[in-house]
Amino acid sequence: MGISNALHPSVGRQYGTYRFGLLGWLTAFAVGIALQMHQPELFAAWVYIFLTVVAGGVLAIVQVLVHRCLPQARSVFWPQRNFAIQAMAPWLMVALLGFGWAGMRAAWFAQSALPAALYGADVSVRGVVAGLPRVQDGVVRFRFDAETIGQEGDAHHQKLPQLIEVAWYAPSSTPFASKAMAEPHQDHVQFHVWPGQTLKVGDRWILTLRLRQPRGVRNPGMFDYEKWLWQEGVQASAVVRDPPNNTAPLWLGDSGGYRLDRMRQWVRDHLLAPRAQTNPSALSERSAGVLAALVTGDQRSIDQEDWEVFRITGVAHLMAISGVHITMFAWVAMAIVGGLWRHSRRCMAWQPAPTAALWGGLALAAAYALFSGWQVPAQRTVLMLGIWAVIRTAGLRWPWHATLALAACIVLLVQPWALQQAGFWLSFVAVGVLLVLAQRTQDAAKGSLSSHEHEKETPNFAPPNAAFATLLRGWRKLVRQGHQFWQLQWRLTFLLVPLTVSLFGQISWSGLLANLIAIPVVTFVVTPLGMLGIVLEPALWCATWCMEQLLAILHWIAQWPFAAVFWPAVPWYWAAVGLLGALWMVGPWPWWLKTQGAVLFVLMLTWRPAPVAEGEFAILAFDVGQGAAILVQTRHHSLLFDAGPSYRGGGDAGQRIVLPALQRWGVALDKLVLSHSDSDHTGGAFALMQAFPNMEVVAPFAQAPWAQSSLVRPDHQMARADRPISPCHSGVAWEWDGVEFAFLYPSHAQLQHWFSPAENGTKPPSNATSCVLKIRTRQSVRALLTGDIGRLQELELRMADAAALKADWLQIPHHGSSSSSSAGWIEAVSPRFAIAQAGFGNRFGHPHADVVQRYEDMGSIVVDSPHCGASRWQSMHPHAVVCDRLAQRRYWQRTED
Numbered sequence: 001m002g003i004s005n006a007l008h009p010s011v012g013r014q015y016g017t018y019r020f021g022l023l024g025w026l027t028a029f030a031v032g033i034a035l036q037m038h039q040p041e042l043f044a045a046w047v048y049i050f051l052t053v054v055a056g057g058v059l060a061i062v063q064v065l066v067h068r069c070l071p072q073a074r075s076v077f078w079p080q081r082n083f084a085i086q087a088m089a090p091w092l093m094v095a096l097l098g099f100g101w102a103g104m105r106a107a108w109f110a111q112s113a114l115p116a117a118l119y120g121a122d123v124s125v126r127g128v129v130a131g132l133p134r135v136q137d138g139v140v141r142f143r144f145d146a147e148t149i150g151q152e153g154d155a156h157h158q159k160l161p162q163l164i165e166v167a168w169y170a171p172s173s174t175p176f177a178s179k180a181m182a183e184p185h186q187d188h189v190q191f192h193v194w195p196g197q198t199l200k201v202g203d204r205w206i207l208t209l210r211l212r213q214p215r216g217v218r219n220p221g222m223f224d225y226e227k228w229l230w231q232e233g234v235q236a237s238a239v240v241r242d243p244p245n246n247t248a249p250l251w252l253g254d255s256g257g258y259r260l261d262r263m264r265q266w267v268r269d270h271l272l273a274p275r276a277q278t279n280p281s282a283l284s285e286r287s288a289g290v291l292a293a294l295v296t297g298d299q300r301s302i303d304q305e306d307w308e309v310f311r312i313t314g315v316a317h318l319m320a321i322s323g324v325h326i327t328m329f330a331w332v333a334m335a336i337v338g339g340l341w342r343h344s345r346r347c348m349a350w351q352p353a354p355t356a357a358l359w360g361g362l363a364l365a366a367a368y369a370l371f372s373g374w375q376v377p378a379q380r381t382v383l384m385l386g387i388w389a390v391i392r393t394a395g396l397r398w399p400w401h402a403t404l405a406l407a408a409c410i411v412l413l414v415q416p417w418a419l420q421q422a423g424f425w426l427s428f429v430a431v432g433v434l435l436v437l438a439q440r441t442q443d444a445a446k447g448s449l450s451s452h453e454h455e456k457e458t459p460n461f462a463p464p465n466a467a468f469a470t471l472l473r474g475w476r477k478l479v480r481q482g483h484q485f486w487q488l489q490w491r492l493t494f495l496l497v498p499l500t501v502s503l504f505g506q507i508s509w510s511g512l513l514a515n516l517i518a519i520p521v522v523t524f525v526v527t528p529l530g531m532l533g534i535v536l537e538p539a540l541w542c543a544t545w546c547m548e549q550l551l552a553i554l555h556w557i558a559q560w561p562f563a564a565v566f567w568p569a570v571p572w573y574w575a576a577v578g579l580l581g582a583l584w585m586v587g588p589w590p591w592w593l594k595t596q597g598a599v600l601f602v603l604m605l606t607w608r609p610a611p612v613a614e615g616e617f618a619i620l621a622f623d624v625g626q627g628a629a630i631l632v633q634t635r636h637h638s639l640l641f642d643a644g645p646s647y648r649g650g651g652d653a654g655q656r657i658v659l660p661a662l663q664r665w666g667v668a669l670d671k672l673v674l675s676h677s678d679s680d681h682t683g684g685a686f687a688l689m690q691a692f693p694n695m696e697v698v699a700p701f702a703q704a705p706w707a708q709s710s711l712v713r714p715d716h717q718m719a720r721a722d723r724p725i726s727p728c729h730s731g732v733a734w735e736w737d738g739v740e741f742a743f744l745y746p747s748h749a750q751l752q753h754w755f756s757p758a759e760n761g762t763k764p765p766s767n768a769t770s771c772v773l774k775i776r777t778r779q780s781v782r783a784l785l786t787g788d789i790g791r792l793q794e795l796e797l798r799m800a801d802a803a804a805l806k807a808d809w810l811q812i813p814h815h816g817s818s819s820s821s822s823a824g825w826i827e828a829v830s831p832r833f834a835i836a837q838a839g840f841g842n843r844f845g846h847p848h849a850d851v852v853q854r855y856e857d858m859g860s861i862v863v864d865s866p867h868c869g870a871s872r873w874q875s876m877h878p879h880a881v882v883c884d885r886l887a888q889r890r891y892w893q894r895t896e897d
Contacts, residue, residue, distance in 0.1 A: 026405040026412075028091040032098025033416045036106070040889035045107035052100030055093045062090060102416035106891065112161050114236040118211045120841075122241050125149050126206045128255045130163060132265050132373075133199045134300045137650045138170040140199055143234065144207070161235035165214065166207070168240040169648070170194040194242075195249075201265050202258040206250040209238035213894045215840050217623040218869030218885045221569060222661055230892040231376065231417045264371065267534055268296045287547035290319060294522065295530045297321045297372030304651070306551065312564040313554050314493070314500075314511025315518045321372045322423055326365055326381040327430040331488065332523050334361030335481065358389050377423035380411050384431050404432050422503040429499060429579075433492045489515055491586045498570075498578030498604060505569035505664035510557050521550050568666030570607045578604030609665065611635050615738035615778055618874045619809060622661070623865045623884070624653040626839030626846070627680035630785060630811065631658075631667070632775060634737040638662075639671045641773060641785045641811075646683030654684020659691050668692060670736075673728060674699040675770045675787030698726045700746060700769040701755065727751055728771035730800075738778060739875075744804065745772035745789065745797055767814060768793055774804065781875040783809040784829060790814065794825040802828045808878045812836040812855070816847020816864070826858045833861050833873060833881050840866040 131143035146160040171194060214237045216225025229235070240249065271292040289301040299320055302310075310316040317325050338357030341347050347356065362385055369378035384407040391403050398406075408428060411418060418424040493512045500506055508514075525546050533540025557563060570578070577600050584597025612618050612635050622629040627645030631638065644653025662669065669692045674682050677699075689697065726732075729751050733742035746754075746769060754769060770787025784807035789797075794813065797805060810831035813820035815838045834855045838846035852862050861881070863871050869885030885893065 023401055023405045024091060025094055026409050028094035029098040029409055029412060030419055032095035032100075033102040033412060033419050035095070036099045036102040037417065037420055037890070039103075039891050042107050042110060042891045043103060045104065045111075048100045048103035048107055050100075051096055052104055055097035055100060059090065059093045059097070062093075098412070098416075101413070105416055109230075109233075109235075110891075112159075112235060114161055114211060114213050115159075118160075120210065120212060122208055122210050123149055124206060124247060125160065125164075125209050125238075126204070126252070127164070128257060129199060129201050129203050129205065130258060130261075132201055132261060132268065132296075132298050134298075135197055135199075136300070137648065139648065140168045140194075140196060142166055142168075142199065142201075144205075144209075144238070147204075160211075163232075163234045163236075164209070164211070165229060165234050165237040166209065166240060167238070168194065168199075168207075170196070171242060197269075200254075200262065202255055202262045204252040204255040206247075206252065208241040208247050208249070210241050211236055211238050212841070213237070215894050217625060217657065217865075218888075219623050219657060219661055220620075220870055220872070220884050220888075221664055222657065226893050227417075227420070227890065231415075231421065260371070261373075264296045264298070264373065268292045268298050268301065270534065271295060271530065271540070272301060284544065284548065287544050287551055290551065291526065291530045291543055291547050293319050293321075294527050295372070295534075297375060297378075304655070309551075309554050309558045311504075311506070312508060312510070312558040313514035313518075314508035314564070315514050315554065317426070318515075318518055318522050320377075321369070321375060322377050322426065326369055326378050327385070327427065328519055329368055329523060330361050330365035330381075330385055332361075333364040334358060337361050337364070355393060358392055362386060362389050376415065376418070377421070377427060380415060380418055380424060381427045381431065383411055383414065384408070384427065388431070400432065400436050404428070407431070422499075425499055425503070426496065429495050430492060433488060433495060436491075485520075486516075489519070494586055495579065495582045498575045498582060498601075501567050501578070501604070502570050502572060502575035505567055505666070506564055507567050508564040510560060510563040514554060514557050517553060518550060521546060526550070566663040566666065567605070568608055569664045570604055574604050574607050612737075612874075613876055616781075616875045617739045617775055617777065617783075618872070619783055621811070621835050621837055621865065621871045621873075622653070622657060623868075623870045624657055624684075624837070626815070626842045626844070627653055627683065628675070628787075628811070628815070628837045629653055629658050629684065630837075631662075632783075632785075633667070634739045637670045637736040638667050639673065639741070640669050640688065641673045642675050642681040642787070643672065643684035643688055645680040652683040652687065654687035656684075658684055659687050663691075669695045671696045671698060673771055673773060673785075674701075675785075676766045677701050677769075678766050678788065681787065696726060697724070698728045698771070700728050700751060700771050701725075728773075740776045740778075742774050742776075743771055744774050744800075745770070745793060770813075772797065774807070777875050779875075781878050782807045783873075783875075784831070785811045786813040787811075788814040788817075788820075790817075790819050791822045791825070794820065794822055798824060798828050805829045808832045808875075809873050810834045810860075812847060812851070812862075814846075815844070816851045817844065818848040818851060821851045821854060823854055823858075826854055826860070830858065831855075831860050832878065833863055835871060835881075836862065836864040838865060 125144070125146050126148045127144045127146040129142050130145035133140050133142040144164040144166045145162060146164055149160050214226050214229045214234065216229075218224070229237075242248075272288050286303045286306050289303055290306060292301040293299045302319060307316065307319075310319055316322075318328075319325075334357045337360030338353050341351075341353045341356040341360070362382070365385065366382045369375075369382050372378065384404075387407040387410055388403055391398055391406070411424070490512060493515065497507060500508070526543050529539045529543035529546065533543050581597040581600030581602075581604065584593050585601060589597075612633050614635050616634070618633045620631040620633075622631065622644065624644035625647070628642040629644040630641040632641065633639075640658065644658055646652040647656075669688065672685065672688055672692075672695055674685060674697065676682075685697075689695065727748075728743045729746055729748040730744055731748060733740065735741070750769075754764065767788035767790055770789045770793070771785075772787065772789060772793075773785040775783045775785075784805065790813070805825075805828045807829050808831065810829050810833070812834050813825075816836040836847035836852075838844075847862070847864050852864075855862050863881050863883065865871070867885065868881075868883035871884070872882040873880070
């Protein structure tokens, strides 16, 4: 029942033209869920149950008793003069219902969290490998379905979360490519070497795990790892502890479960076989990974370079088995099933072709989603399409927006946390476009049928022979389907622009062309041949060859100028304005409404974040784990001090964190300062140099051969080029927008001494070569960035000019190591805020407790990234630091140290 039907009859007559119906219910329900997801802490479970029961009871009374059983009571419950109460009360109850329902689900799930007594504990856990293992750079990651922990009577014998995210690192003495070695141990197998590729889904193991609650880095507007694990049902992470200090991992054999995933793993390994060849081509290796992702849903098989190409060309949804991909697959499957169904008289006599196409396409899409991993976006999209199919089959003449609203409501009932997933909104728009296009196609089909009847009555229509008539009908059908595909694709591409700008900070201008090529090839050729290639080797060869050609085309398109542009990510309300404008532009509306839609769309694209004031600067210390990366912005310029670490499991902070953040915020770097050559400061530099080719690079190893720097890794071939680098040394200074920048350390003489060929062998440890940068406004608000200098370098700086060290904001030297931050240094700098960038639970103990105590004794406020996340500070407001982890506190975040 629509909301308008719940109002007084006079209200219904007065406002009858504004019937929001299910769309109003969806909006209110979604608002309630969104409010609950913004809670920093959960209420007790009984509070949510109470709210849900109250809201549901009030709605039931209003809908059933008042409006059906007791019409005479309307004047009592809904006096005509209180229209505001009449209009808002049902929506408020629906919003309260959404709040209570989401909170009840969250409170129930939180009860299975990792017990605090097990944080950091090494315990023996028996369980089953529950997800496809991923092997990369000497670490295998997988989901572990925990069954028991410890032994009966053991101090650690407690209930564990059902799913644990496990990382099993290869020992340094074990070659990454070696196979696992095992020896008999009674009826089982005891492993003494890292299993690597031999780990199979469905196997039961006894592992010694070091448990911890999931913890990820926190940066404003970026990927929330902790939220993602919460949505995936994972509430603990762990690292496998190996001998000799722990019991060797014990394999107990096949558990008999996870049969479908076990089959998926076999198929994935079969499709990835080209990678194991002696001399596979780079294109062959990459195409095998993409093919494995398309067939089995394991996107981790795709090379990072290819992901970048897919993102630029706007076809990433095809490779990620996203809601958009499932929707496109269902649309194509429906067309194929409907076409085949019409060729059978027996089938047509049993069920009409539209119904068979609807359910057949849905069944094929569900089967594909199931085999590709049955991931949350795929589940959500299949559910939405299923609801649409039920409504169509039942003959309900609902408008497309009511159908979509009902589907979204049911999805949010099943998965309330989907509201904060980008895939939910992308799927929502994609299914909506499909519904509109399906309605138009149905209307067009009726029109074409009338036209065909007219043609048959026209005497001039006389094809020369039956073969030509069949060919002509086939050609017309092909043109009509191509036109439908074009209509779907350009509308979908245009409508997704506001969402992609808001969610990803990007507009892919090449996306329409790339999708017109990629969707038919992937859907009609590569994916079917890849599935057939499981049993027929020639089909696999054909699929691989087609994928290679498609990759070559996409790589070519991605190299076009302006193939994709990075746009400042707009707030959600501006995205809503842009989406409304896009709907008006592509819909069957009058020209004046299309014009207004274009104005709204352009207004969204013109939004920009507020710039830094003239003569001021802002600092953002990224949360990159055990490393450093600090962004400094003036009104028209940006500098990055250090580029974050490289990670043992693959990738680096530049690629994963810093560059996506800069692109999302619309920031272009003018200067990159690498304080010294350690990998926890330079690991992400290469990705940044690729993204900003005109950026100036400054480093203390500028006079050393670039290829000999520890910055260069084997996979970074471009870094071996002679990249111009400016040296950082005292005396180098410049001014941006009224803000002064000056290097205080090292001196020019020290650089010459360290890197002179005649002084070979006298170079100090890399930490001692760190650049020290001072930033100062004309109002003498100052910041000091220090790299990894030690006490000796601190003493040199104090002796050179202690007064120049005064600062309001200080990067604590060497992440807060006990080898730095002497009492004399702290007294000379006297910072109001001291920032320590370090990894959570790092093995070095940074920041050291004694160092923190020294700063606090001097009156400084110590802010560390493990507890703060990314921190923001502005010279305009020097008395405040904003911590992203605290400012955006959510109940799924880790609370214990």
